[in-house]
Amino acid sequence: MTSAIDPVDLAARLIACPSITPHPAGAFDVLEQALRPLGFEVHRFVAGEAPDGPVENLFATRGTSGVHFGFAGHLDVVPPGEGWAGDPFKPEIRGGLLYGRGAVDMKSAIAAFVAACADLDLLQGTVSLIITGDEEGPATYGTPALMRWMAERGIRPDMILIGEPTSENRLGDVVKIGRRGSVNMWIDVPGVQGHVAYPHRADNPVPKLARLISALEAIHLDDGTDTFQPSNLEITAVSTGSTATNVIPGTARAQLNIRFNNLQRGEDLVALVRRTAEAEAPGSRVEARISGEAFLTPPGRLYDLVTRAIREETGVEPELSTGGGTSDGRFLIALCPVVDFGLLNATMHKLDEAASVEDIRTLHRIYGRILASALA
Numbered sequence: 001m002t003s004a005i006d007p008v009d010l011a012a013r014l015i016a017c018p019s020i021t022p023h024p025a026g027a028f029d030v031l032e033q034a035l036r037p038l039g040f041e042v043h044r045f046v047a048g049e050a051p052d053g054p055v056e057n058l059f060a061t062r063g064t065s066g067v068h069f070g071f072a073g074h075l076d077v078v079p080p081g082e083g084w085a086g087d088p089f090k091p092e093i094r095g096g097l098l099y100g101r102g103a104v105d106m107k108s109a110i111a112a113f114v115a116a117c118a119d120l121d122l123l124q125g126t127v128s129l130i131i132t133g134d135e136e137g138p139a140t141y142g143t144p145a146l147m148r149w150m151a152e153r154g155i156r157p158d159m160i161l162i163g164e165p166t167s168e169n170r171l172g173d174v175v176k177i178g179r180r181g182s183v184n185m186w187i188d189v190p191g192v193q194g195h196v197a198y199p200h201r202a203d204n205p206v207p208k209l210a211r212l213i214s215a216l217e218a219i220h221l222d223d224g225t226d227t228f229q230p231s232n233l234e235i236t237a238v239s240t241g242s243t244a245t246n247v248i249p250g251t252a253r254a255q256l257n258i259r260f261n262n263l264q265r266g267e268d269l270v271a272l273v274r275r276t277a278e279a280e281a282p283g284s285r286v287e288a289r290i291s292g293e294a295f296l297t298p299p300g301r302l303y304d305l306v307t308r309a310i311r312e313e314t315g316v317e318p319e320l321s322t323g324g325g326t327s328d329g330r331f332l333i334a335l336c337p338v339v340d341f342g343l344l345n346a347t348m349h350k351l352d353e354a355a356s357v358e359d360i361r362t363l364h365r366i367y368g369r370i371l372a373s374a375l376a
């Protein structure tokens, strides 16, 4: 296939921008310069303030009629860390691999999608790119801000493909059709501090917290579904803040995380933990932060387009998974069906992050097939 844009070259130019969240570092300029000649209207806006912002966001669109296909992604990357063989922001190809921070997660996928757009007839359907500079961070001013921007203008794609790296062993072997939800909670059990030799003058919160933890561990949330594993509660830390051997501590604290499927809602889980805490350790305080609800894209058109394109291009039959960490699909699912599919994720966030050059070219062709059939 001849293409007006070489996805490997565009990926390298994006990687050369050290866009560690939330710094755009020129990456959005590179993307805009690639999109404008393809006939895209490019809208950019900055949202939020320090410390979580300001965050650069980009919405680019081409066409006004027919099926509206959306592609979502992020140009920010996690910090490179120490110990790379080369410079993480000087992309280079060695042994068929493109090295650099963001090669896998997920600048190459954005480049592959832009290259697929370059191959497409100008007048077919509507294509939009929804690109944020804050996916790896708190996401406060990222995709949710883009969605507000779109809602104000009445923009709503019919389906959204997210280019996150989902493949495990071979390109195309795993597609994510949903993710589990996640909630963190912190429980403080109050007591009365005192000398261990005078326990009648103190009230030790540790045994109460221990009973509470046993009660939490004993809760059976659900058995999972055909597409989701069972919801799971894990205690992730326990502390009293005291290390003295002769002091009964004044408070005891536990931290927990629940990864949950679409049989549960974050709010209900928080209420359940609060009720349990009140029963086992009266007076305790529960703080909660819901990172995202569980979501699932049921079988349908997008699902079929993605799996067929992978099968036709690679011969691989993708597994439809809901495992792993969350993605911005947790927000975008409010608009339309969402599927995540991209490169092999083995080196994401690691030292010497690298993507196979061959895979980037194959991903370009797969995205091309998805796009062509979606808009046909």
Ligand SMILES: [Zn+2]
Residues within 6 Å of the ligand: 074, 105, 106, 135, 164, 165
């Ligand atoms: Zn990512």
